[in-house]
Amino acid sequence: xxxPIGDVIKNIPVSRSxxxxxxxxxxxxxxxxxxxxxxQDAGYLRADVPPxxxxxxxxxxxxxxxxxxxxxxxxxxxxxxxxxxFTGYTFDDFDPxxxxxxxxxxxxxxxxxxxxxxxxxxxxxxxxxKTHLAVAIATYAMQWHHMSxxxxxxxxxxxxxxxxxDPNSGSAYDERFTSIxxxxxxxxxxLGTENATPxxxxxxxxxxxxxxxxxxxxxxxxxxxxxxxxxRIVSRMLDHRLTQYVQIDAExxxxxxxxRRIRWTSRR
Numbered sequence: 558x559x560x561p562i563g564d565v566i567k568n569i570p571v572s573r574s575x576x577x578x579x580x581x582x583x584x585x586x587x588x589x590x591x592x593x594x595x596x597q598d599a600g601y602l603r604a605d606v607p608p609x610x611x612x613x614x615x616x617x618x619x620x621x622x623x624x625x626x627x628x629x630x631x632x633x634x635x636x637x638x639x640x641x642x643f644t645g646y647t648f649d650d651f652d653p654x655x656x657x658x659x660x661x662x663x664x665x666x667x668x669x670x671x672x673x674x675x676x677x678x679x680x681x682x683x684x685x686x687k688t689h690l691a692v693a694i695a696t697y698a699m700q701w702h703h704m705s706x707x708x709x710x711x712x713x714x715x716x717x718x719x720x721x722x723d724p725n726s727g728s729a730y731d732e733r734f735t736s737i738x739x740x741x742x743x744x745x746x747x748l749g750t751e752n753a754t755p756x757x758x759x760x761x762x763x764x765x766x767x768x769x770x771x772x773x774x775x776x777x778x779x780x781x782x783x784x785x786x787x788x789r790i791v792s793r794m795l796d797h798r799l800t801q802y803v804q805i806d807a808e809x810x811x812x813x814x815x816x817r818r819i820r821w822t823s824r825r
Contacts, residue, residue: 593621631705638708646692657807665690669697681805687778707740715757749781769793
């Protein structure tokens with residue numbers, strides 16, 4: 558049983574000057590102003606257990622504090638993803654009528670609608686819409702499922718991890734790495750294009766292996782031959798029990814003279 562820290566504080570003697578016996582200020586919140594009735598806005602609960610119990614004297618975060626931390630992590634991931642830079646990368650903006658893209662579009666839309674415990678791997682040459690569909694999935698998940706999403710181009714992700722790693726003070730890095738690894742939805746674009754150090758490759762494997770073991774929703778795109786990717790990652794990424802693998806056989810729409818319609822407005 559947990560006891561609100563607010564209730565514990567009430568039992569601390571307070572002088573008329575608003576100071577505790579040791580002279581430190583104590584903040585007293587009026588009952589009508591309390592937002593969380595569980596912890597009285599203290600943010601933590603104390604286990605109501607007898608002395609000698611392993612949890613005696615320990616503080617545990619209240620649900621309101623956990624919700625606050627989740628919202629902070631979600632906002633942090635959204636900022637790191639920089640999805641605002643991908644304007645026009647929605648399902649409505651994609652033209653699936655062009656030859657070779659129909660299966661990828663349908664697979665991406667189905668994944669976005671029901672992303673739980675599944676992986677999607679989109680493979681194909683440059684300019685066939687892999688990034689567009691990956692961003693569309695991320696945007697759809699945030700808008701319709703209210704999921705926290707982390708989107709990253711793999712080389713940029715590894716550069717970011719290298720830049721933030723400090724062996725003398727790893728707490729901030731560890732928190733960021735854990736937040737990325739445990740993102741409710743992870744979208745990795747351009748796997749295999751990275752020029753990574755052994756350390757960075759190992760970190761990438763740790764992220765993917767963790768998500769594979771936990772069966773966490775993940776989207777991966779790549780335009781390279783799989784022999785260029787860590788075989789440990791390939792083994793997990795191509796597990797048919799978890800992953801839908803779609804090979805996109807289409808022409809690069811960025812080349813001059815391509816008749817592809819950039820905007821598709823008939824589907825609503």
